[in-house]
Amino acid sequence: MASISGICSSSPALKRYPKQSPSLTISLRKDHVSLPARRFDRSLSLAPPRAVAQEVSGTEAKGLETDPHALWRRYVDWLYQHKELGLYVDVSRVGFSDEFVSKMEPRFEAAFGAMEELEKGAIANPDEGRMVGHYWLRDPTRAPNNFLRTQIENTLDAVSEFANDVVSGKIKPPSSPEGRFTQILSIGIGGSALGPQFVAEALAPDNPPLKIRFVDNTDPAGIDHQIAQLGPELASTLVIVISKSGGTPETRNGLLEVQKAFREAGLDFPKQGVAITQENSLLDNTARIEGWLARFPMFDWVGGRTSEMSAVGLLPAALQGIDIREMLAGASLMDEANRSTVLRNNPAALLALCWYWATDGVGSKDMVILPYKDSLLLFSRYLQQLVMESLGKEFDLDGNRVNQGISVYGNKGSTDQHAYIQQLREGVHNFFVTFIEVLRDRPPGHDWELEPGVTCGDYLFGMLQGTRSALYANKRESITVTVQEVTPRTVGALIALYERAVGIYASLVNINAYHQPGVEAGKKAAGEVLALQKRVLAVLNEASCKEPVEPLTLEEVADRCHAPEDIEMIYKIIAHMAANDRAIIAEGSCGSPRSIKVFLGECNVDE
Numbered sequence: 001m002a003s004i005s006g007i008c009s010s011s012p013a014l015k016r017y018p019k020q021s022p023s024l025t026i027s028l029r030k031d032h033v034s035l036p037a038r039r040f041d042r043s044l045s046l047a048p049p050r051a052v053a054q055e056v057s058g059t060e061a062k063g064l065e066t067d068p069h070a071l072w073r074r075y076v077d078w079l080y081q082h083k084e085l086g087l088y089v090d091v092s093r094v095g096f097s098d099e100f101v102s103k104m105e106p107r108f109e110a111a112f113g114a115m116e117e118l119e120k121g122a123i124a125n126p127d128e129g130r131m132v133g134h135y136w137l138r139d140p141t142r143a144p145n146n147f148l149r150t151q152i153e154n155t156l157d158a159v160s161e162f163a164n165d166v167v168s169g170k171i172k173p174p175s176s177p178e179g180r181f182t183q184i185l186s187i188g189i190g191g192s193a194l195g196p197q198f199v200a201e202a203l204a205p206d207n208p209p210l211k212i213r214f215v216d217n218t219d220p221a222g223i224d225h226q227i228a229q230l231g232p233e234l235a236s237t238l239v240i241v242i243s244k245s246g247g248t249p250e251t252r253n254g255l256l257e258v259q260k261a262f263r264e265a266g267l268d269f270p271k272q273g274v275a276i277t278q279e280n281s282l283l284d285n286t287a288r289i290e291g292w293l294a295r296f297p298m299f300d301w302v303g304g305r306t307s308e309m310s311a312v313g314l315l316p317a318a319l320q321g322i323d324i325r326e327m328l329a330g331a332s333l334m335d336e337a338n339r340s341t342v343l344r345n346n347p348a349a350l351l352a353l354c355w356y357w358a359t360d361g362v363g364s365k366d367m368v369i370l371p372y373k374d375s376l377l378l379f380s381r382y383l384q385q386l387v388m389e390s391l392g393k394e395f396d397l398d399g400n401r402v403n404q405g406i407s408v409y410g411n412k413g414s415t416d417q418h419a420y421i422q423q424l425r426e427g428v429h430n431f432f433v434t435f436i437e438v439l440r441d442r443p444p445g446h447d448w449e450l451e452p453g454v455t456c457g458d459y460l461f462g463m464l465q466g467t468r469s470a471l472y473a474n475k476r477e478s479i480t481v482t483v484q485e486v487t488p489r490t491v492g493a494l495i496a497l498y499e500r501a502v503g504i505y506a507s508l509v510n511i512n513a514y515h516q517p518g519v520e521a522g523k524k525a526a527g528e529v530l531a532l533q534k535r536v537l538a539v540l541n542e543a544s545c546k547e548p549v550e551p552l553t554l555e556e557v558a559d560r561c562h563a564p565e566d567i568e569m570i571y572k573i574i575a576h577m578a579a580n581d582r583a584i585i586a587e588g589s590c591g592s593p594r595s596i597k598v599f600l601g602e603c604n605v606d607e
């Protein structure tokens with residue numbers, strides 16, 4: 001029987017894959033102590049966001065100030081400065097009116113109250129019955145009881161000590177010629193990857209004690225690439241597996257792939273493996289039973305997207321020589337500022353106010369994040385999860401369908417001026433911009449003038465200011481967040497600023513920012529596809545074990561799977577298997593699905 005070539009035709013050289021351990025399931029640890037947790041008081045619930053938005057921020061009411069003197073006054077009046085952090089928030093180019101601010105005051109009062117309750121240990125994630133405690137990570141004295149405080153402090157000490165021992169060579173890989181760990185391979189996804197990726201890009205020194213790489217997907221080619229890049233240094237690679245639930249399939253797959261690479265290189269994985277996960281999760285139990293090098297806890301009350309200041313972010317950072325106590329100090333200072341109940345003195349509340357104004361409180365405009373500094377490139381990607389997974393919700397806290405959210409994208413300036421700023425300036429007006437400005441161009445003593453009176457950094461500065469003005473001239477609103485330098489302290493502060501802004505904004509629009517029920521639908525559907533694939537394989541195997549082999553049409557496969565309504569998915573499954581040499585197209589081609597007849601190259605009598 002001839003195999004007809006086409007994009008999904010296959011060779012008969014089939015591989016049989018070893019049986020994997022059963023799919024991991026999410027396990028939630030029970031709290032060690034019973035806590036005096038409170039629920040939010042919803043008695044403060046206010047008119048729905050759209051009502052206020054329509055009342056005071058309808059698009060037609062958004063005339064922006066154009067007089068330069070009035071704009072300067074607005075700039076000075078509203079400029080927020082955090083002296084100790086050297087951080088500024090300029091909201092002058094967002095056109096909210098005094099009337100809007102007054103109308104929003106009761107909402108802000110309620111939001112400030114909710115944040116205070118949250119910090120005291122209220123059940124701020126009511127669906128999951130959980131406290132939300134990422135603020136305690138940088139000020140453990142605020143944790144609602146001694147048990148939690150000690151847990152945070154002990155984990156920080158353990159992370160610091162382990163990182164020091166690895167960097168100093170006291171803890172060594174068993175069979176590396178270098179005699180010390182030189183590389184980190186971090187396996188995790190979403191909140192278990194984005195923070196460490198952002199911080200590594202922002203803060204890792206040019207020659208860190210350990211260089212970091214990431215496996216953050218279940219793309220086999222991507223994983224192979226990371227392993228190939230490590231080459232012989234796999235022997236001196238510390239593998240950090242990060243998963244709060246300990247059961248995320250992509251992370252499980254990354255781990256299995258990396259463990260296979262270790263086996264093939266004759267290396268002893270447990271001696272180089274570290275787990276960061278909730279106590280008693282499947283990952284935790286695996287690491288314990290297999291005797292991995294170290295395990296660090298991920299707390300029930302810290303969400304993945306707000307976990308950068310937990311072991312999730314701190315361990316990889318410390319191993320790269322980043323001062324994690326400075327990151328925590330920056331976050332703590334920012335948190336303190338964000339506890340102010342005076343809107344103008346609260347930078348996170350100012351951001352939330354602008355988001356509400358710009359998006360009419362219903363996400364009607366996208367948030368474009370433009371850091372003018374290469375090292376902050378991944379800030380927008382980090383914020384994309386923080387903002388969109390937190391705010392993108394179907395229902396509000398009272399069960400009304402609201403379909404909330406704010407879309408976030410961005411890359412970096414001035415690079416984006418040569419990509420999409422054209423559309424921002426002149427095209428569809430569906431966004432507001434946040435510029436992230438860094439005042440210090442280079443370390444002191446390294447600058448030079450590439451033309452009289454002008455440095456390379458002056459160009460970057462000019463591009464930012466020019467873009468801000470040009471956008472505003474065309475009625476495009478923008479916020480500017482300015483820091484002196486990109487340091488552990490300012491990065492910690494930026495993370496804390498946005499974490500709190502998201503929390504406040506969620507209160508303003510009355511949603512739960514701390515769960516992600518929508519993500520489950522895709523995960524469940526993926527599980528169903530894989531279950532269907534197993535049935536397809538069983539049907540094809542039975543037909544392929546016949547003498548002679550019985551090639552089947554798609555209809556025949558679907559009928560024998562008792563899933564005629566899934567024929568399109570069955571076609572896609574077969575096309576994917578054929579493209580990967582795991583099924584043979586006997587007749588027809590993938591371009592004309594009705595013509596296909598398919599069988600397996602090998603009959604597996606065990607199935």
Ligand SMILES: O=P(O)(O)OC[C@H]1O[C@](O)(CO)[C@@H](O)[C@@H]1O
Pocket residue numbers: 189190191192242243244245246247248251304305389516519
């Ligand atoms: O840390 P985990 O449990 O592996 O989850 C990874 C990511 O998956 C999500 O749950 C979404 O699927 C994120 O919220 C989370 O950051």
